[in-house]
Amino acid sequence: MISVIKAVDERIKLGSIISLARHKLVPIHKHSVWYYLGALLLFLFMIQAITGAMLLFYYKPAAETAYQSIAEIMVVVPYGWLIRSVHHWASNLMIVTVFIHFFSTLLVKAYRRPRELTWLTGMVMLILVLFFGYSGYTLPYDERAFFAFNVGTDMAGTIPVVGTFMLEFLRGGDIVGANTLNRFFAFHVGVLPLSLLAVIAVHLILVQLHGMSVPIAVMKDAEVRKQRIYGKPMFPHFLWHDAVNCLLLLGALVSLAILVPSELGPEIDLLKPAPVGVKPDWFFLWVYQILKWMPTYVLSMEGEVVGITALILAALLIVFAPFFDRKAQRNERSPLFTALGVLSLLVFVICSIIGYLS
Amino acid sequence: MARVGTGTIFLIAVLTIAVISKVCFSSVAAEAPPVKTIVVEEVKTEQEAGADRITSQQVEEARLVTAERIYGLLVLWAVILLVIVVLRLQIRDDEKLYKEGYYSQDLE
Numbered sequence: 418m419i420s421v422i423k424a425v426d427e428r429i430k431l432g433s434i435i436s437l438a439r440h441k442l443v444p445i446h447k448h449s450v451w452y453y454l455g456a457l458l459l460f461l462f463m464i465q466a467i468t469g470a471m472l473l474f475y476y477k478p479a480a481e482t483a484y485q486s487i488a489e490i491m492v493v494v495p496y497g498w499l500i501r502s503v504h505h506w507a508s509n510l511m512i513v514t515v516f517i518h519f520f521s522t523l524l525v526k527a528y529r530r531p532r533e534l535t536w537l538t539g540m541v542m543l544i545l546v547l548f549f550g551y552s553g554y555t556l557p558y559d560e561r562a563f564f565a566f567n568v569g570t571d572m573a574g575t576i577p578v579v580g581t582f583m584l585e586f587l588r589g590g591d592i593v594g595a596n597t598l599n600r601f602f603a604f605h606v607g608v609l610p611l612s613l614l615a616v617i618a619v620h621l622i623l624v625q626l627h628g629m630s631v632p633i634a635v636m637k638d639a640e641v642r643k644q645r646i647y648g649k650p651m652f653p654h655f656l657w658h659d660a661v662n663c664l665l666l667l668g669a670l671v672s673l674a675i676l677v678p679s680e681l682g683p684e685i686d687l688l689k690p691a692p693v694g695v696k697p698d699w700f701f702l703w704v705y706q707i708l709k710w711m712p713t714y715v716l717s718m719e720g721e722v723v724g725i726t727a728l729i730l731a732a733l734l735i736v737f738a739p740f741f742d743r744k745a746q747r748n749e750r751s752p753l754f755t756a757l758g759v760l761s762l763l764v765f766v767i768c769s770i771i772g773y774l775s
Numbered sequence: 776m777a778r779v780g781t782g783t784i785f786l787i788a789v790l791t792i793a794v795i796s797k798v799c800f801s802s803v804a805a806e807a808p809p810v811k812t813i814v815v816e817e818v819k820t821e822q823e824a825g826a827d828r829i830t831s832q833q834v835e836e837a838r839l840v841t842a843e844r845i846y847g848l849l850v851l852w853a854v855i856l857l858v859i860v861v862l863r864l865q866i867r868d869d870e871k872l873y874k875e876g877y878y879s880q881d882l883e
Contacts, residue, residue, distance in 0.1 A: 418785070485828060485829060488828075488829035488833070488834050489829060491829075491834050491837045491838070492829050492833045492834060492836075492837045493829070498837045498838060649873060650873075653865070653869050654866070654869055654870075654873065657862050657865050657866045657869065658866065660862055661859050661862050661863070661866075664855045664858055664859055664862075665855070665859070667855065668851065668852055668855045671848060671851055672848060672852075675840065675844050675845070675847070675848050676840055676848075678837075678838040678840075680838070681831070681834050683831065684831075
């Protein structure tokens with residue numbers, strides 16, 4: 418074993434990488450717990466890639482075969498039900514983790530100079546992960562997926578200016594059908610994984626380049642107390658902690674997959690009317706609920722269009738927060754953007770709960 | 776202690792490869808030979824045509840939480856907790872080295 422490691426080290430200079438990692442320090446303070454989320458996300462992405470590849474061996478992406486191939490995975494393929502359930506739950510946990518990572522980064526103002534690009538790549542990842550979740554939700558091509566296709570693409574259709582183009586582009590025509598499934602399959606297994614991989618690579622390089630951000634409050638506190646902020650090496654300290662977290666996450670993931678296996682809804686019946694109370698997946702419930710509250714018309718404009726426009730503007734404000742939040746850029750406390758972060762978190766949680774219960 | 780850590784990673788890698796190979800090398804094709812494809816092309820009556828379709832009842836049966844699955848889950852948790860105990864020992868060892876000043880502590 419040792420000789421193998423030595424042989425590998427001689428060829429790829431493993432030692433120099435470890436030595437670099439030993440010099441890489443992670444700041445230690447009361448908010449250090451947030452630093453673990455990135456590794457958890459990477460671990461979940463790896464699980465998604467492995468289980469996704471396994472499902473790809475059996476999934477048949479055509480309108481006539483998709484539903485039955487998923488049923489085959491669940492019933493005939495050895496451990497198919499487990500692989501599909503792990504994939505399903507890992508995607509949900511990935512979205513939960515990416516949201517926690519997003520809100521924690523927003524609230525501790527980790528987007529401050531020189532980490533603006535790290536933040537922007539993170540925002541692109543958030544969008545990609547959400548689209549990943551949505552496209553995966555539709556692939557079983559069951560009744561639920563069919564209406565999710567309709568609701569989701571309808572929402573995209575209300576975006577001002579590009580709405581009509583988006584609607585047709587996503588559906589592959591005017592109505593939801595075989596073309597829509599093909600497109601979402603292409604997104605899910607081709608476009609999104611490659612894009613996400615590229616953005617993760619850039620994000621990780623930037624994180625390595627700039628190191629972990631220390632929250633303003635911790636910096637100020639250290640200044641007042643005239644204390645230094647110490648760091649612990651990424652390797653081996655944080656690596657072992659990350660390993661423990663990932664193992665616990667793996668246990669939780671498999672527990673969920675076994676105790677609450679993913680469902681397969683009824684087959685699509687185009688003659689049947691839409692079931693009452695069709696809702697999008699949980700991570701879009703907040704958007705759904707806000708649009709539901711919008712009146713039919715606002716100042717002679719369609720309510721849905723106004724709602725979507727307002728949401729896009731709010732999202733842009735958050736995406737470009739590093740450039741608007743001047744105080745944070747000067748390492749000063751910025752209560753306005755903290756309030757904005759708390760407000761967006763409350764809107765997300767409360768609207769999601771109301772949307773789920775309504 | 777570093778050897779224990781390396782050993783643990785090696786053990787996890789072997790277990791992962793074993794599980795993946797178990798899942799990947801047993802296929803639908805192995806259980807249902809290609810002959811079935813020829814049968815599908817035969818002319819069937821309306822009733823026969825839907826005979827090989829998997830029903831929602833079969834899917835629901837596949838989702839059942841059986842005692843065997845719970846047992847497998849308990850074994851997995853036992854392995855995870857065992858590995859975590861070993862990792863915690865490794866972390867404790869590293870903490871000692873950190874406190875003794877073996878690693879740099881100054882943030883750049």
